[in-house]
Amino acid sequence: MSEKSEATETNCAAPTGSPMRKYQATVACVGLAKRRYVDAKARLLATQGAAFRDHREDCGISLREVARRAELSAPFVSDVELGRRMASERLALIYDGLANRLFVDSHENSKP
Numbered sequence: 001m002s003e004k005s006e007a008t009e010t011n012c013a014a015p016t017g018s019p020m021r022k023y024q025a026t027v028a029c030v031g032l033a034k035r036r037y038v039d040a041k042a043r044l045l046a047t048q049g050a051a052f053r054d055h056r057e058d059c060g061i062s063l064r065e066v067a068r069r070a071e072l073s074a075p076f077v078s079d080v081e082l083g084r085r086m087a088s089e090r091l092a093l094i095y096d097g098l099a100n101r102l103f104v105d106s107h108e109n110s111k112p
Contacts, residue, residue: 045082053081055098070094 079085
């Protein structure tokens with residue numbers, strides 16, 4: 001971590017000094033929080049998209065088939081799987097169904 005970002009994180013705890021310094025420290029803290037939120041959201045989308053893609057591939061279903069079932073465009077579904085966009089509720093339910101199907105199939109195959 002750079003010295004500047006360490007100082008900014010330290011100043012976020014309790015800005016001191018003149019009102020202008022306090023304002024600048026607050027603005028810096030808001031910017032830092034926003035960057036952290038954006039980074040966390042990007043990581044979440046990428047993780048979610050990768051999980052969706054893994055479930056779909058494990059079930060042997062094409063991206064176009066998932067798009068057709070969810071009544072969405074294939075480019076939108078692709079963007080979700082690549083972590084560029086947030087999944088709609090309808091698409092998440094389709095992937096949830098795929099995950100349930102994988103779970104049931106794996107338990108049925110493991111029975112003697």
